[in-house]
Amino acid sequence: MSFSPEQEELRATVRSFLDRHSDEAAVRRLMETDDGYDPAVWNLMGTQLGLQGLYIPEEYGGSGFSFAELCLVLEEMGARLLCAPFFASAVLAASALLESDDEEAKKDLLPGIASGETIATLAYSNDSGQPDGAVTATSTPAGYTLDGSRHFVLDGALADLILVVACADAGPSLFAVEKGADGLTPTRLPTMDLTRKQADLTFDDTPARLIGAEGSADEVLQRVLQLACVALVNESVGGARAVLEQATTYAKERLQFGRPIGSFQAIKHRCADMLVAVEGSRSAAYHAATVAATGDGQLAVIASLAKSYVSEAYFSVAAENIQVHGGIGFTWEHPAHLYFKRAKSAELLFGDPISHRELLAQRFGL
Amino acid sequence: MSPEELTAAIDALLRDHPPATTDPHEFFAARFDAGLAWVWVDPSDGGSNAEPALQGLVEQRLTEAGAPVPGAYNPIGIGMCGPTLLTHGTPEQRARYLRPLYTGEEIWCQLFSEPSAGSDVAGLAARARRDGDDWILDGQKVWTSFAHLSHRGLILARTDPTVPKHNGITAFVVDMHAPGVDVRPLRQLTGDAEFNEVFFDGVRIPDGDRLGDVGAGWRVGTTTLMNERVSLGGAIATREEPGAGLLESYRVAAARGEGNPVRRDQAIQLWIEANVNYLTAVRAAAGGNRGKPGPEGSVLKLTSAEFNQRAAEFQNDLLGPAGALLPAHEMRRPTLPYGSMGIPSTQTTFLRSRANTIEGGTSEILRNILGERVLGLPGDVRVDKGVAWKDVPR
Numbered sequence: 001m002s003f004s005p006e007q008e009e010l011r012a013t014v015r016s017f018l019d020r021h022s023d024e025a026a027v028r029r030l031m032e033t034d035d036g037y038d039p040a041v042w043n044l045m046g047t048q049l050g051l052q053g054l055y056i057p058e059e060y061g062g063s064g065f066s067f068a069e070l071c072l073v074l075e076e077m078g079a080r081l082l083c084a085p086f087f088a089s090a091v092l093a094a095s096a097l098l099e100s101d102d103e104e105a106k107k108d109l110l111p112g113i114a115s116g117e118t119i120a121t122l123a124y125s126n127d128s129g130q131p132d133g134a135v136t137a138t139s140t141p142a143g144y145t146l147d148g149s150r151h152f153v154l155d156g157a158l159a160d161l162i163l164v165v166a167c168a169d170a171g172p173s174l175f176a177v178e179k180g181a182d183g184l185t186p187t188r189l190p191t192m193d194l195t196r197k198q199a200d201l202t203f204d205d206t207p208a209r210l211i212g213a214e215g216s217a218d219e220v221l222q223r224v225l226q227l228a229c230v231a232l233v234n235e236s237v238g239g240a241r242a243v244l245e246q247a248t249t250y251a252k253e254r255l256q257f258g259r260p261i262g263s264f265q266a267i268k269h270r271c272a273d274m275l276v277a278v279e280g281s282r283s284a285a286y287h288a289a290t291v292a293a294t295g296d297g298q299l300a301v302i303a304s305l306a307k308s309y310v311s312e313a314y315f316s317v318a319a320e321n322i323q324v325h326g327g328i329g330f331t332w333e334h335p336a337h338l339y340f341k342r343a344k345s346a347e348l349l350f351g352d353p354i355s356h357r358e359l360l361a362q363r364f365g366l
Numbered sequence: 367m368s369p370e371e372l373t374a375a376i377d378a379l380l381r382d383h384p385p386a387t388t389d390p391h392e393f394f395a396a397r398f399d400a401g402l403a404w405v406w407v408d409p410s411d412g413g414s415n416a417e418p419a420l421q422g423l424v425e426q427r428l429t430e431a432g433a434p435v436p437g438a439y440n441p442i443g444i445g446m447c448g449p450t451l452l453t454h455g456t457p458e459q460r461a462r463y464l465r466p467l468y469t470g471e472e473i474w475c476q477l478f479s480e481p482s483a484g485s486d487v488a489g490l491a492a493r494a495r496r497d498g499d500d501w502i503l504d505g506q507k508v509w510t511s512f513a514h515l516s517h518r519g520l521i522l523a524r525t526d527p528t529v530p531k532h533n534g535i536t537a538f539v540v541d542m543h544a545p546g547v548d549v550r551p552l553r554q555l556t557g558d559a560e561f562n563e564v565f566f567d568g569v570r571i572p573d574g575d576r577l578g579d580v581g582a583g584w585r586v587g588t589t590t591l592m593n594e595r596v597s598l599g600g601a602i603a604t605r606e607e608p609g610a611g612l613l614e615s616y617r618v619a620a621a622r623g624e625g626n627p628v629r630r631d632q633a634i635q636l637w638i639e640a641n642v643n644y645l646t647a648v649r650a651a652a653g654g655n656r657g658k659p660g661p662e663g664s665v666l667k668l669t670s671a672e673f674n675q676r677a678a679e680f681q682n683d684l685l686g687p688a689g690a691l692l693p694a695h696e697m698r699r700p701t702l703p704y705g706s707m708g709i710p711s712t713q714t715t716f717l718r719s720r721a722n723t724i725e726g727g728t729s730e731i732l733r734n735i736l737g738e739r740v741l742g743l744p745g746d747v748r749v750d751k752g753v754a755w756k757d758v759p760r
Contacts, residue, residue, distance in 0.1 A: 002649075002652045244741075248741045251743055252742065260743075260744045262737070262741075262744050263744035265746065267743075268737035268738070268743050268746070269730070269733040269734075269737065271737050271741055272734075272736040272737045272741070273733070275665065275737075275740060275741060276665050276669055279665045280646060283646040283648075284641075284642050284645060305638050305642075308635075308638055309638050309642055357634040357638070358631075360634050360637070360638075361630055361631070361633075361634050364634075364637075365617075366617065366625075366633060
């Protein structure tokens with residue numbers, strides 16, 4: 001659970017890239033745009049650093065690192081609130097394809113995702129956030145067509161390639177739909193967290209390509225969502241780290257009653273509790289990343305454990321950061337709210353803390 | 367000593383003194399003489415001049431062989447006083463005290479806390495004044511574990527009240543059987559008397575039992591406290607299947623018809639917390655091994671203490687109305703080896719857990735330490751800073 005010198009070097013490289021391209025001004029500029037990312041920076045990420053293909057094997061155009069390196073990169077992106085379709089494309093779509101048993105689709109689709117030329121996403125959720133129903137697939141002599149709608153699709157309005165979970169005759173199956181396909185209508189959703197865009201997608205007789213066997217999506221999706229939780233908690237650790245840093249810096253500088261506010265136990269102990277939450281989050285997230293990378297059988301348990309603990313911890317430290325900053329922390333000008341909103345969107349993505357504790361309780365037979 | 371030589375020494379120790387048939391005290395003596403007590407120190411101190419990291423190898427091999435654990439026979443001596451003697455003791459003191467401490471022939475206690483100096487240890491008032499080649503000790507200590515079994519005590523006393531509090535303290539080794547030492551059981555809210563009050567009335571300590579320089583006792587005490595936190599924090603890392611007991615307790619209660627969704631979620635929340643603490647302990651150990659101790663260690667004492675309280679209360683409440691019953695009220699005194707009194711009841715464990723956020727540094731002091739030493743926040747309000755101890759209001 002400790003990082004190698006090579007991993008630390010990767011972290012430093014990503015950090016300095018983000019220092020240049022994802023400072024607060026860039027985040028604020030991009031979050032106000034519809035697509036919420038900078039195509040030039042996205043291209044640099046692909047061509048200079050190869051980040052989009054970091055954990056995609058070399059045979060599919062990637063650099064073949066493990067899931068642990070992907071998590072480490074996400075931690076840094078989370079610290080800087082990078083606005084980009086990275087999570088949708090490099091995490092969700094890439095792992096959906098990698099987990100599918102479809103060699104041809106991997107060869108066709110992964111190289112584009114790995115280079116960043118293709119922005120992809122995964123559409124699995126109904127309007128309750130559950131991966132059930134809502135889209136049906138019909139087999140015709142000309143191929144499959146999809147009907148229905150998927151909700152809360154990350155970067156769904158800008159994606160070139162959408163992997164859709166739809167119900168075929170044999171059960172839930174994975175399909176690929178291209179941007180601009182017949183009958184595909186994306187609707188941008190107004191998100192509280194402007195740094196992470198979502199869309200609803202409706203399909204009306206939309207042509208789609210079956211990925212893997214019909215009825216094989218259940219297992220794939222389960223595993224992809226577990227990996228997504230692990231990736232997201234590592235991203236959250238970065239954000240939690242950043243708000244702790246903001247709060248302590250401010251507590252050392254801000255004077256009230258003639259003293260730095262950080263010298264008062266009321267503030268000092270809040271900051272200590274933030275540190276406790278951040279350190280606990282690191283322990284859970286790093287261990288989850290290791291389990292995801294090594295293919296340990298305990299992934300389902302550690303993914304739910306980490307998702308429940310870390311997403312609550314991130315939300316609490318993001319909220320505490322606002323409190324420590326007082327009035328200034330409640331303004332639009334201060335970055336505290338950007339992290340607070342990112343923390344809330346992370347808490348509700350892929351199952352909230354209570355639903356993951358429910359999963360654990362069921363797994364333990366309670 | 368190389369790892370190979372150390373392994374050979376372990377093999378020889380186990381061959382010549384089979385743990386199953388050797389008296390524990392004899393085994394510890396042989397282990398000390400073989401240089402396997404604290405491997406990184408000199409042979410005269412019970413070591414082999416080996417790499418400190420090799421201590422883990424020794425502990426692992428001996429545990430696997432079923433060897434007795436010295437810490438169970440002299441917990442404060444092994445965990446805190448021994449390491450302090452190694453750091454601050456003169457060659458004569460180390461030669462006199464280390465071996466019987468290690469073998470458990472002489473049990474040790476640590477005498478820092480006082481009725482008016484708990485979290486503010488440096489505010490202590492027990493007084494030692496010079497009298498020729500001796501010191502005369504007067505005062506009271508409190509919360510002293512194992513004082514009733516101890517032969518020796520490591521004590522901090524005020525030797526100069528005219529300077530600021532940290533500068534006027536000196537450390538001594540005190541003979542717990544000397545005239546003027548009075549140990550009285552301190553009965554706690556559990557009913558047990560794990561701790562003691564210790565009164566000193568004109569107790570003579572030879573200057574040869576002074577540990578460190580006159581007025582330098584705070585440095586000696588800090589060494590002891592750091593070792594205390596390590597031993598408290600380290601305890602959690604060895605636990606197997608963190609939180610499994612909590613889930614089992616809930617299952618049992620649910621089978622009795624006392625399950626409900628709120629308790630079920632509490633069980634899972636506590637299970638998660640237990641695992642996060644465990645993972646932090648593993649991470650702290652990994653950091654320590656690479657020579658880079660991080661903030662995880664300090665975090666651990668705080669979180670595990672607060673977790674223990676919540677977990678103990680949860681277990682107690684799962685008993686239903688029986689959680690309000692206490693099976694035994696008679697006063698018990700700890701004996702050695704530690705743990706020989708058996709497993710306490712759920713209710714007693716619940717009561718005992720209230721001490722977890724006080725002993726070894728209160729949660730408030732630990733939050734100050736995390737805020738100031740880890741996050742670098744400014745110091746707490748200290749009106750006694752730079753003021754002579756005698757002039758501080760108390």
